[in-house]
Amino acid sequence: MSAVLTDEGSYAELTDELLGKVLSPPRWIRPALLGTFLGTIVLLVAITYTVLTGVGVWGNNIPVVWAFGLTNFVWWIGIGHAGTFISAFLLLLEQKWRTSINRFAEGMTLFAVIQAGLFPLLHLGRPWFFYWLAPYPSTMKVWPQFRSALTWDVVAVSTYFTVSLLFWYLGLVPDLAAMRDRASERWRRRIYAVFALGWYGSTRNWNRWRIAYGLLGGLATPLVVSVHSIVSSDFAIGNLPGWHSPLFPPYFVAGAIYSGFAMVLTLMIPARRLYRLQGVITTQHLDSMAKMLLVTGWIVTYSYVIELWTAWYSGDKYEMYTYLVMRPFGPYAWCWWTVIVCNCVSPQLLWSRRIRRSPVALWLLSLVIQLGMWMERFVLIVTSQSRDFLPSSWRLYRPTLVDGALLFGTVSFFLFLFLLFLRFVPFIPISELKALKHELAEEERDA
Amino acid sequence: MPDPVVIELESVEAVVGAAAHLRATGYSVLEAYTPFPIPALDDAIGTRRSKLPWLVLAAGVSGASLAYVVLWWTSAVDYRLDVGGRPYNSLPADVPIVFETTVLFAAGTAFLAALILSGLPRLHHPVFELEGFERTTIDRFWITIGPPSGRGALLEEELVVLREELAPFGPVVVRDGRRAS
Numbered sequence: 109m110s111a112v113l114t115d116e117g118s119y120a121e122l123t124d125e126l127l128g129k130v131l132s133p134p135r136w137i138r139p140a141l142l143g144t145f146l147g148t149i150v151l152l153v154a155i156t157y158t159v160l161t162g163v164g165v166w167g168n169n170i171p172v173v174w175a176f177g178l179t180n181f182v183w184w185i186g187i188g189h190a191g192t193f194i195s196a197f198l199l200l201l202e203q204k205w206r207t208s209i210n211r212f213a214e215g216m217t218l219f220a221v222i223q224a225g226l227f228p229l230l231h232l233g234r235p236w237f238f239y240w241l242a243p244y245p246s247t248m249k250v251w252p253q254f255r256s257a258l259t260w261d262v263v264a265v266s267t268y269f270t271v272s273l274l275f276w277y278l279g280l281v282p283d284l285a286a287m288r289d290r291a292s293e294r295w296r297r298r299i300y301a302v303f304a305l306g307w308y309g310s311t312r313n314w315n316r317w318r319i320a321y322g323l324l325g326g327l328a329t330p331l332v333v334s335v336h337s338i339v340s341s342d343f344a345i346g347n348l349p350g351w352h353s354p355l356f357p358p359y360f361v362a363g364a365i366y367s368g369f370a371m372v373l374t375l376m377i378p379a380r381r382l383y384r385l386q387g388v389i390t391t392q393h394l395d396s397m398a399k400m401l402l403v404t405g406w407i408v409t410y411s412y413v414i415e416l417w418t419a420w421y422s423g424d425k426y427e428m429y430t431y432l433v434m435r436p437f438g439p440y441a442w443c444w445w446t447v448i449v450c451n452c453v454s455p456q457l458l459w460s461r462r463i464r465r466s467p468v469a470l471w472l473l474s475l476v477i478q479l480g481m482w483m484e485r486f487v488l489i490v491t492s493q494s495r496d497f498l499p500s501s502w503r504l505y506r507p508t509l510v511d512g513a514l515l516f517g518t519v520s521f522f523l524f525l526f527l528l529f530l531r532f533v534p535f536i537p538i539s540e541l542k543a544l545k546h547e548l549a550e551e552e553r554d555a
Numbered sequence: 556m557p558d559p560v561v562i563e564l565e566s567v568e569a570v571v572g573a574a575a576h577l578r579a580t581g582y583s584v585l586e587a588y589t590p591f592p593i594p595a596l597d598d599a600i601g602t603r604r605s606k607l608p609w610l611v612l613a614a615g616v617s618g619a620s621l622a623y624v625v626l627w628w629t630s631a632v633d634y635r636l637d638v639g640g641r642p643y644n645s646l647p648a649d650v651p652i653v654f655e656t657t658v659l660f661a662a663g664t665a666f667l668a669a670l671i672l673s674g675l676p677r678l679h680h681p682v683f684e685l686e687g688f689e690r691t692t693i694d695r696f697w698i699t700i701g702p703p704s705g706r707g708a709l710l711e712e713e714l715v716v717l718r719e720e721l722a723p724f725g726p727v728v729v730r731d732g733r734r735a736s
Contacts, residue, residue: 120690120694123590123692176732243629251630251633251634252654254629254630255630264651267655267659270663271659275662275663277666278666286692287689288692289689289691289692290692305677306676308588308680308691309589309590310586310588311586311588311600312592314592315597315605316605316672316673316675317592319608320607320666320669323607323608330658330660334655338651399671540591542590545593
């Protein structure tokens with residue numbers, strides 16, 4: 109058998125093994141759900157406090173009007189990108205190692221985008237007026253300002269979420285049907301039957317399914333590139349030193365995929381071990397993802413170098429100050445150096461095959477990279493605002509407890525949603541894996 | 556039960572081979588049911604080409620047009636908004652929203668069309684009444700066939716002949732769907 113699928117059993121054994129993960133859940137999942145649920149309560153409390161009191165409870169000030177909120181937004185959206193990259197981009201490239209991890213990654217995307225969406229909504233100050241962002245004929249007679257990158261964001265992020273959800277669900281339908289046919293209790297069969305939409309696996313079912321799945325893959329692929337490009341326009345269209353750069357779209361996209369692959373590893377490595385999935389998520393998968401980290405890590409590093417060089421080459425004193433003085437040596441220098449160590453230096457370990465294939469080392473490294481990518485956004489957002497053109501308006505930013513609670517809370521909520529997903533949904537694509545098994549067997553026979 | 560004869564097979568090769576064989580010998584092969592997509596079956600069964608891609612294209616074009624009309628009408632016609640002295644109808648600024656709406660409409664249509672064109676969602680299907688059909692989502696491959704044209708049902712002798720004909724395709728169960736259900 110091939111290196112991407114070492115499971116040797118029959119179709120029935122493979123199906124039962126994968127369905128069994130959901131039908132008879134492991135014992136640790138209850139306490140894990142409870143723990144993350146408690147963290148989610150922290151999020152609810154922080155949100156309630158923010159909404160009732162006002163955004164003033166965050167550390168934001170003038171001129172640092174965007175701080176943790178935007179940092180968290182960009183970080184979470186970025187994490188989502190790897191999921192779409194795996195499920196859509198690698199589908200079009202017919203990468204076999206995509207199959208067993210795509211649903212996992214796609215679920216991660218959905219839950220990450222939910223977290224991301226919370227922050228701009230709360231930052232509105234009066235989130236109950238969020239619908240002002242949509243073009244509807246109102247008594248005020250005005251429309252949203254569509255030449256602002258912020259309105260683009262609304263459309264991009266909501267489209268991204270919707271398309272990811274449809275793509276994920278369409279892939280899930282045949283496996284929900286398998287759940288329906290294998291579950292032993294009647295009530296459970298009923299519930300899965302409703303979500304399986306009456307799937308009966310006819311040739312026509314599969315033909316339409318395959319076409320739509322391919323098309324959704326094709327449609328989601330440009331979203332990987334466009335959504336973070338649009339997010340980067342929030343900055344690039346502004347004229348603050350350190351923001352006003354045409355480099356941002358590709359640099360943001362690479363960073364997004366970088367942090368997203370790190371998050372996939374952070375979630376996948378423990379799940380692989382706890383659910384004993386070594387047969388379907390093999391060392392080959394870890395190795396491939398580690399290589400993706402190395403590649404995107406280098407694109408990010410290259411972008412940092414180009415940024416510094418462009419700042420110097422522009423001859424603009426504000427740009428030069430921001431990039432060459434403020435960031436590496438200013439009051440937030442420790443953050444900047446954390447970014448360099450986490451994002452540029454640490455991934456170089458991945459040149460070693462042993463580290464690429466070691467789950468523990470990769471898991472630790474994935475955490476380091478996520479810290480680095482969060483810091484990167486923080487440095488980008490806070491340093492530019494806190495020291496812009498006029499020294500008289502300079503001011504530093506310090507996060508408050510509420511800022512911290514929101515970040516912690518979204519991490520908990522994200523993990524909570526993810527655990528629910530592991531608990532109730534076949535999280536390894538069963539029908540796709542069987543198709544892959546057949547394909548591999550055919551290849552082996554022809555060889 | 557609409558399909559008189561039900562054939563249960565155990566492998567991809569068997570179902571593709573059997574479907575092609577049955578079609579060549581003049582049976583109307585009504586449908587095959589499999590646990591995962593088998594592109595080769597489309598030809599063997601004679602599944603018609605789907606119009607799904609065209610629907611998706613139409614939806615994408617409508618999405619793009621709608622988004623552009625909304626952007627143009629709101630910011631250049633209904634309430635002219637001067638943003639930094641740029642033209643009221645500034646195309647470059649429209650690109651992101653037009654693009655995203657195109658994708659949104661096309662993806663939504665792809666999803667809905669895939670379901671509707673294959674008759675989903677549905678609460679029930681007659682094939683679910685077949686004994687053992689639940690293994691279709693696990694590891695069994697089914698073919699349902701009708702009698703040669705102009706006849707109501709297959710005779711018992713014909714089932715025997717069918718069993719013999721299909722024997723080369725590995726373990727196979729051939730039965731009368733109406734009696735089995």
